[in-house]
Amino acid sequence: xxxxxxxxxxxxxxxxxxxxxxxxxxxxxxxxxxxxxxxxxxxxxxxxxxxxxxxxxxxxxxxxxxxxxxxxxxxxxxxxxxxxxxxxxxxxxxxxxxxxxxxxxxxxxxxxxxxxxxxxxxxxxxxxxxxxxxxxxxxxxxxxxxxxxxxxxxxxxxxxxxxxxxxxxxxxxxxxxxxxxxxxxxxxxxxxxxxxxxxxxxxxxxxxxxxxxxxxxxxxxxxxxxxxxxxxxxxxxxxxxxx
Amino acid sequence: xxxxxxxxxxxxxxxxxxxxxxxxxxxxxxxxxxxxxxxxxxxxxxxxxxxxxxxxxxxxxxxxxxxxxxxxxxxxxxxxxxxxxxxxxxxxxxxxxxxxxxxxxxxxxxxxxxxxxxxxxxxxxxxxxxxxxxxxxxxxxxxxxxxxxxxxxxxxxxxxxxxxxxxxxxxxxxxxxxxxxxxxxxxxxxxxxxxxxxxxxxxxxxxxxxxxxxxxxxxx
Amino acid sequence: xxxxxxxxxxxxxxxxxxxxxxxxxxxxxxxxxxxxxxxxxxxxxxxxxxxxxxxxxxxxxxxxxxxxxxxxxxxxxxxxxxxxxxxxxxxxxxxxxxxxxxxxxxxxxxxxxxxxxxxxxxxxxxxxxxxxxxxxxxxxxxxxxxxxxxxxxxxxxxxxxxxxxxxxxxxxxxxxxxxxxxxxxxxxxxxxxxxxxxxxxxxxxxxxxxxxxxxx
Numbered sequence: 029x030x031x032x033x034x035x036x037x038x039x040x041x042x043x044x045x046x047x048x049x050x051x052x053x054x055x056x057x058x059x060x061x062x063x064x065x066x067x068x069x070x071x072x073x074x075x076x077x078x079x080x081x082x083x084x085x086x087x088x089x090x091x092x093x094x095x096x097x098x099x100x101x102x103x104x105x106x107x108x109x110x111x112x113x114x115x116x117x118x119x120x121x122x123x124x125x126x127x128x129x130x131x132x133x134x135x136x137x138x139x140x141x142x143x144x145x146x147x148x149x150x151x152x153x154x155x156x157x158x159x160x161x162x163x164x165x166x167x168x169x170x171x172x173x174x175x176x177x178x179x180x181x182x183x184x185x186x187x188x189x190x191x192x193x194x195x196x197x198x199x200x201x202x203x204x205x206x207x208x209x210x211x212x213x214x215x216x217x218x219x220x221x222x223x224x225x226x227x228x229x230x231x232x233x234x235x236x237x238x239x240x241x242x243x244x245x246x247x248x249x250x251x252x253x254x255x256x257x258x259x260x261x262x263x264x265x266x267x268x269x270x271x
Numbered sequence: 272x273x274x275x276x277x278x279x280x281x282x283x284x285x286x287x288x289x290x291x292x293x294x295x296x297x298x299x300x301x302x303x304x305x306x307x308x309x310x311x312x313x314x315x316x317x318x319x320x321x322x323x324x325x326x327x328x329x330x331x332x333x334x335x336x337x338x339x340x341x342x343x344x345x346x347x348x349x350x351x352x353x354x355x356x357x358x359x360x361x362x363x364x365x366x367x368x369x370x371x372x373x374x375x376x377x378x379x380x381x382x383x384x385x386x387x388x389x390x391x392x393x394x395x396x397x398x399x400x401x402x403x404x405x406x407x408x409x410x411x412x413x414x415x416x417x418x419x420x421x422x423x424x425x426x427x428x429x430x431x432x433x434x435x436x437x438x439x440x441x442x443x444x445x446x447x448x449x450x451x452x453x454x455x456x457x458x459x460x461x462x463x464x465x466x467x468x469x470x471x472x473x474x475x476x477x478x479x480x481x482x483x484x485x486x487x488x489x490x491x
Numbered sequence: 492x493x494x495x496x497x498x499x500x501x502x503x504x505x506x507x508x509x510x511x512x513x514x515x516x517x518x519x520x521x522x523x524x525x526x527x528x529x530x531x532x533x534x535x536x537x538x539x540x541x542x543x544x545x546x547x548x549x550x551x552x553x554x555x556x557x558x559x560x561x562x563x564x565x566x567x568x569x570x571x572x573x574x575x576x577x578x579x580x581x582x583x584x585x586x587x588x589x590x591x592x593x594x595x596x597x598x599x600x601x602x603x604x605x606x607x608x609x610x611x612x613x614x615x616x617x618x619x620x621x622x623x624x625x626x627x628x629x630x631x632x633x634x635x636x637x638x639x640x641x642x643x644x645x646x647x648x649x650x651x652x653x654x655x656x657x658x659x660x661x662x663x664x665x666x667x668x669x670x671x672x673x674x675x676x677x678x679x680x681x682x683x684x685x686x687x688x689x690x691x692x693x694x695x696x697x698x699x700x701x702x703x704x705x706x707x
Contacts, residue, residue, distance in 0.1 A: 078613055107615035117610035121628045130624055131614035183614065337643065337689035338682045339650035342661055346682060349668065350675035427553075434555040438654055445557060452565070459566035466558040473553035 029092075031056045031187060031218055032077060037086035039072055039242075046072045048242035049086065054187075054220060059213050061229035061250065062222045064239035065265060070222045073239065074189045077220070078102075078109045091186050107135060110180030111189040114196050116172045118164040118179070124151070125160045128179045136183075150178035154208045170201030174208055181212075188212070190221035206232075226269060230254050238262045278464065280455040284447075291447030292468065298364055298443060299430045305369035306429070310376025317377065318384045328377065335374030341435050343367050348439040364436035364443075372429050379421050383414035416488055423480040427473050434469070444468060496671040504680055507663035508688065514649045514659055517581050519642065522588020529593025534600050544593070551590035556651055559583035564655040576657040584649070591641055599634040600626060636700035643689045643696070650685070660684060 032054035039047035046069045054060050062070045075081045076088060079095050079102040088095040093105045119127050128150055129143035138146060144160075151157045154174035164172055173193055180188060190209070194202045206228050213219065213232050223229055229236055230250050237247040238261075246259045257263045316328045335343070348363040358366065387410050395405035437446035448465040452458055532544030551559075564579035603626050611621035653662035664681035668674045 080609055080613060102612075103615045103617055106613050109613075111613045113606065113610065115606060117606045119607065119610070119625055119629075121632070131616060134620050134624060135615045179614070333690060333693070334682075334686065337647075337693055338685045339647040339661065341650045341653070342664070342678060342682050342685060345661075345664070346675070346678040350678045353673065353675035431553070431555040434557045435651070437557075445555065448561070457569075459562065459569045462558055462561045462566050466554045466562065469555055469558060470550065470553040474549075 030054060030089075031058075031091055032220070033087075033089040034073070034077070035087050037073070037076060037088060038084045039069070039076060039081060040084050046242055047076070047083070047086075050239070050242060050244050051086075052237060052244050052247075054218065057216050057218055058235065059217075059219045059233045060221070060235050060237055061233035062220065062237045062239060063224070063226070063229065063265070064245075068239040069242040070239045071191050074111070074191050074220060074222055077187075077189060078106050078111055080111075103135070107131075107183055108186045109189065110183060110185035110187070111191065112173070112176050112180055112193045114192040116164075116169070116176045116196075118172055118176055120164050122164075123160075124156075124162050124164070124167075124175050127164070127175060128182045131179075132182055146182050147178070150182040151175070153181060153211065154178045155204075168201060169197045170204045173197065173205050177205075177208055177212075187218045187220070190219065190223070192222050192224065194223070194225060224269065226254065226266070238265065240265075277455075277457055278460050280451075280457050280460075282464075284451045284454065287447040287450055288444065288464075288468070291442060291444035294361070294442055295430070295433055295444040295472070298361075298368060298433045298436065298441075299426075301365050302368040302372055302429060302433070303426055305365070306372025307376050309369060309373025310380050313373060313377030314380035314384055317381050332374045332377050335371055336378070340367070340371055340432055341438060343371060344435060344439055360436070360439050360441040363439060364433070364441045368429065368433060368436070371432075372425070375425055376422065379418050379425060380414075382421075383418035384410065386417045387414050412487075419480075419484055419488070423477070423484070426480070427476050430472060430476055431469060494670060496667070496673045496676060500667050500671060500677070501680060504660065504663055504667065504677075504684060507658065507660045508684055510657070510659040511646065511649050511661075511688070514580055514584065514652060514657070515642070515646050518584030518588045518645055518649065521581060521585025522592050522645075525585055525589025526592030526596055529589055530596035530600055533593065533597040544597075548590045548594055551586055552594075556583065556587050556648055557654065559586055560651060560655050576652065576655050579655055580649075580652045580657050584645070584652075587648070588641075588645055591644070592638065595637045595641060596630070596634055599630040599637075602633055603629050633703060636696050636703060639692055639696035639699065643692050646688055646692075647685065 030053040032052070034050060034052045036049045036051055037047050038045065038049060048069075050069065050073060052060075052073070062073065064070045072081055076083055077090055077095065079100070083096050086096070090105060091108050094100060095102070095105065119130070122130065125144060125147045128147040129138070129140075132138040132143050132146055133140065147160060148157060151160055154177050156171060156174055156178065159167065159171065159175070164175070167175065177193075194205050197205065202225070206225065209219070209221070209228075210232055221229075221233070233250040235247060236250045236253045238245050238253070238257075238259075240246075240261050246253065246257065246262050248258075253262075254266065257266060313328050313332065316324045320328070344363065344367045347367045348358065348360065351357070351363075391409055391413075392405055395409040400408065433443060434445040436443050437449065440446065444465060448461050451461045455461065529544050529547060532540045533548070535541055535544070560579060560583045563582045564574055564576065567574045567579075607625055607629070608621055611625040612618075616624065649659055650661040652659055653665060656662065658666070660681055664677050668677045671677065
């Protein structure tokens, strides 16, 4: 069974249909890059997967849990599904360590000493072990984003969602964040990432999913799909982003 | 113990309530005009005045804003006659409320003036507008728009605060309540009725301010 | 009996400030509890709860504090309940302060970006945990300046309790005036004493606010 299974998902904001019967499967260990124009529904798709957005129709099953059912324990699901946002969303009133250990401590009741070790391990993975006692506003954007990744990793998720995590960064800081993702890819983490970094998608992703008008318009193996798109819409999109 | 509510006695004295209501409305209206006038002058003095003028205005604002209205009222109505200055209750009430609102609106209006970026003034100046024209055409409306919500709620608070003048026997709506109370002994009913009357006034004031806001700013 | 105003009277006035302060503390505690409830109601997800909170705030902010004092002090006696000025004042001021504090704190809660809630939720925190660990600690920081500012309003408004015979600073001023017939001096002193209480708080609130803006 797929780790993520979306079938005919419909999401509306008022009169605006953002997801229009979108369907997608993601297997354990797979890395899926989701591309598309802004407004094509790719971020919304990601946010539906951990229940941040409620859907109007269709069915979402993640890691054996039906997300869109009343009574679903979303909290339990979210402990297994990490998400990293475009705007980092670190907690500004907490140190780096506390940012990372907050959820392990209050959700999983990990003792303090053990939680600090957890933070250290997570920070090592993103190359920021020396920043464990720093505060978010002392870090660069790239460092903040890496802390945000570490914060998710500390919950030992089965699946990681990345929502345009390099879009708010200065160009020279993008590389350090992508490097962390590549490292995670090597370790076999299942990842779904909404991204504008086509080179990165081709290099790291197993599969590329092109969203258009709220639908999964075209998908396939990364290198092949990006090199030889089947639909004119993807072709137009690619020629626009690859100038 | 059982108690049967008797609103009839209270409403039988509607003439008192109506007279009181008229004074409350009059007090509110006069005070708004005078207080906003003082506030406009105070704000202008604070923003454009020399250091001494600014200091004096600041002293006035702080003195008023850090002392209770009722004490200000007592000082004017009971205190000033002691040094030979006498007012009747209504005049003392209007004077005190105006001076009080003047201090609060000075601060609000000043914030409005300061909210307009310098670049706007420079743009106006560089087009050849005079100082007054810059104020009239560049500063006034945007500044008013910024402070409108604060100003509107301050004016509603003022209307409610006029009830304090009953304590120097000015015959406002709240004073009418005490008179009816002393005649009917329907304490609960009369204060409940008066509270609802103030609530209705506050809602009407808010609605009027909202309407005015729409008329002033809808197309800007 | 009329006698001259002496320094003893001034000392009595100063001593009466403790009841002003005591009433302020009670009002702040009572109002704080009501305010927390109102702030949570006003930010609740379920609309009827929000309406309930709005109804309370608009109701209280649309009526004079004086009316609440009178309703509790005179009004409740009709039910055969004798209400002391203390109880009446505590009840009236809690209701009044609760509406204003609730609005201030609601604003502070809503000033925290929605993305902070989301970040908490996506880590598996419950709504209560998001409030407790993520939102409230940040909201408290921005709530302090306006809360101190409201404290000044509260101190000034405790003067209205004088009208139901609660002996605090203003009432003590009235009593002193009655025996000395020196209303101008007495009320000037009373005003000065209020100023001495309020002005430092006003300055403090403004400084805190300035610091908050610098910190951003």
